[in-house]
Amino acid sequence: MSQSVVLDKEAAPAAGGRLRGHPWLTLLTVAVGVMMVALDGTVVAIANPAIAKDLNASPSDIQWVTSGYLLALAVFLITAGKIGDRFGHKTTFLVGAVGFAATSAAIGFAGSIQQVILFRVLQGLFGALLQPAALGLLRGAFPTDKLNMAIGIWGGVIGASTAAGPIVGGLLVEHVNWESVFYINVPVGLIALVLGLLVLKDVRAENAAKSFDIPGIVLLSGAMFMLVWGIIKAPSWGWGDPLTLLFLGGALLALVFFAVWQKYAKEPLIPLSLFRSVPLSAGTLLMVLMAFAFFGGIFFVTFYLQNVHGMAPVDAGVHLLPMTGMMIVGAPVAGFLIGKVGPRIPIVGGMLLTTAAMIGMSTLDIHSGNGVMSLWFLLMGLGLSPVMVGATDVIVGNAPLELSGVAGGLQQAAMQVGGSLGTAVLGAVMASKVTSELPGKWQAVTGGPLPAGEQGELLKQGAQLGIAPQAGDLGPAATPEFARGVADAVHSSFVSGMGVAFVVAAVVALAAAGLGLLTRRGVNETGPSVHI
Numbered sequence: 001m002s003q004s005v006v007l008d009k010e011a012a013p014a015a016g017g018r019l020r021g022h023p024w025l026t027l028l029t030v031a032v033g034v035m036m037v038a039l040d041g042t043v044v045a046i047a048n049p050a051i052a053k054d055l056n057a058s059p060s061d062i063q064w065v066t067s068g069y070l071l072a073l074a075v076f077l078i079t080a081g082k083i084g085d086r087f088g089h090k091t092t093f094l095v096g097a098v099g100f101a102a103t104s105a106a107i108g109f110a111g112s113i114q115q116v117i118l119f120r121v122l123q124g125l126f127g128a129l130l131q132p133a134a135l136g137l138l139r140g141a142f143p144t145d146k147l148n149m150a151i152g153i154w155g156g157v158i159g160a161s162t163a164a165g166p167i168v169g170g171l172l173v174e175h176v177n178w179e180s181v182f183y184i185n186v187p188v189g190l191i192a193l194v195l196g197l198l199v200l201k202d203v204r205a206e207n208a209a210k211s212f213d214i215p216g217i218v219l220l221s222g223a224m225f226m227l228v229w230g231i232i233k234a235p236s237w238g239w240g241d242p243l244t245l246l247f248l249g250g251a252l253l254a255l256v257f258f259a260v261w262q263k264y265a266k267e268p269l270i271p272l273s274l275f276r277s278v279p280l281s282a283g284t285l286l287m288v289l290m291a292f293a294f295f296g297g298i299f300f301v302t303f304y305l306q307n308v309h310g311m312a313p314v315d316a317g318v319h320l321l322p323m324t325g326m327m328i329v330g331a332p333v334a335g336f337l338i339g340k341v342g343p344r345i346p347i348v349g350g351m352l353l354t355t356a357a358m359i360g361m362s363t364l365d366i367h368s369g370n371g372v373m374s375l376w377f378l379l380m381g382l383g384l385s386p387v388m389v390g391a392t393d394v395i396v397g398n399a400p401l402e403l404s405g406v407a408g409g410l411q412q413a414a415m416q417v418g419g420s421l422g423t424a425v426l427g428a429v430m431a432s433k434v435t436s437e438l439p440g441k442w443q444a445v446t447g448g449p450l451p452a453g454e455q456g457e458l459l460k461q462g463a464q465l466g467i468a469p470q471a472g473d474l475g476p477a478a479t480p481e482f483a484r485g486v487a488d489a490v491h492s493s494f495v496s497g498m499g500v501a502f503v504v505a506a507v508v509a510l511a512a513a514g515l516g517l518l519t520r521r522g523v524n525e526t527g528p529s530v531h532i
Contacts, residue, residue, distance in 0.1 A: 021201030026141035029199050030134035033097045033192035036185045037127040038161035039168065040104075043181050044069075045298070046169035046317055049306050050178040052465060057113040059464040060233070063427045064117045066299065067228055070420040072124025075221045077413045078269055081132035082212065089136035090202040094193060096129030101189025108179035131412070137200060166317025166324070174314050215261055216269035223254035224417060231424040270410060282518035283394035287411060288418035289512035290351065290387050293505040294380070296422025297358060300430065300498045307466030308366055308491045319370065323377035330385025337386065342521045343394050346386035351513035353383030358506035362499040366491045387512075394519045422508075426501040433497035434464045441489040445482075459490075466494040 019025065044065065052062045084092040103123040110116045172180040230247030237244045262268040275281045305316040337346045357380035364373065395411045438460060439450045450456050459469065468487035 099126030170314030170317035291418030292422035295419030326381030
């Protein structure tokens with residue numbers, strides 16, 4: 001994430017005894033605030049199966065718990081950076097922290113999946129306010145020679161929070177309830193608020209924009225909503241259905257209008273001049289494809305671990321540690337390599353490793369052992385590290401100095417949009433495969449067709465999440481052996497769908513590796529700009 005602030009190098013205060021504006025206390029404050037956002041991303045993935053069961057949510061509803069949050073982040077990140085420049089990063093950060101904590105509490109009190117989705121979208125908007133403001137505050141608090149150290153520590157906190165998410169989420173879901181996953185943000189948000197009021201010194205950019213591109217925000221938000229909604233609903237509506245075509249066509253039309261408007265807007269949301277740089281354009285699309293493959297593929301893994309392998313939530317979190325841990329370890333190594341040889345080789349190599357991991361994940365079945373799963377998780381984490389670091393360097397480094405903050409916001413927005421689209425598209429692929437596989441596997445076990453009507457539809461929806469019916473749901477005559485056979489039929493249908501989804505993700509990852517050949521080290525001197 002990146003947000004530039006235009007300050008004199010001498011303006012940053014030196015570390016001293018004063019509380020307000022103290023560099024290291026500022027780092028502590030913003031780390032506490034942004035930790036909520038980082039933790040939330042992986043905690044919720046572990047809670048999704050419990051949310052689906054408790055609120056009787058369909059697979060597409062659960063996708064929106066993730067997609068709605070990611071989409072709100074993606075659409076609002078660049079605007080949030082401009083809000084910080086205009087009204088001050090301290091105020092923006094405090095509003096983001098309070099809003100994130102408040103919407104987290106609202107999610108815990110929600111009584112329906114629709115309310116959860118609504119508050120998750122609002123949570124994403126407040127999370128978007130937090131991230132660029134945090135970097136702006138660090139930029140103003142630290143002298144230039146200490147800034148990189150501060151950003152490294154801040155990035156480490158985010159990485160550790162991301163890795164801890166599955167463990168924390170697993171413990172809370174298993175020993176308390178899924179609502180506690182969201183309630184935990186309330187005390188963290190209050191700590192960030194108190195520290196912020198006591199410690200933070202306001203920072204705002206010179207020559208900040210005096211107006212906002214409201215039409216651009218509306219057009220881009222509308223385009224992304226129609227695109228993701230159309231993709232999610234396509235399996236139930238049909239890909240050739242007029243409603244599906246209306247939403248997808250409307251998204252394309254809104255994107256065209258958005259691009260045209262950006263040429264004439266006084267303060268465009270995304271200046272199109274950025275894309276005159278081939279490496280920058282390639283880096284942005286690379287981030288979209290990488291996030292598409294990663295977030296879209298990993299969405300199914302928690303359901304696979306919990307519903308197919310029967311793991312408790314905390315065990316599922318532990319099984320994801322090889323991936324998240326390798327991403328933390330791999331990031332500084334990737335930074336060192338990129339500094340020595342440039343971004344192209346590490347990015348291409350990383351995406352090829354990710355492609356191999358995706359292909360490996362597509363071979364998992366209902367009896368795959370822990371060692372095989374850990375190998376593919378580890379390889380995925382190792383492959384993604386140089387891509388995330390390198391693509392950020394390419395995007396921000398190839399942007400003009402005056403647009404480096406916008407470029408950093410574009411990098412994060414590309415990742416969030418890619419993740420949202422990946423979850424939607426691969427979810428649709430998964431649903432289609434499971435729906436076609438389940439009837440045949442059901443008949444092979446039961447000797448009869450899949451039940452018609454509502455019961456059959458519920459079985460299909462459960463299979464798309466890897467949930468097999470319990471023995472008691474199969475009638476009083478059902479034997480344990482019969483129940484196990486039905487469970488195997490449902491689980492193998494789920495795994496078949498997951499395998500196809502990972503094959504598609506592997507193809508997308510391979511395309512991203514090809515795009516990596518177009519990247520190069522930044523050609524514009526961005527000064528002390530910082531980004532994560």
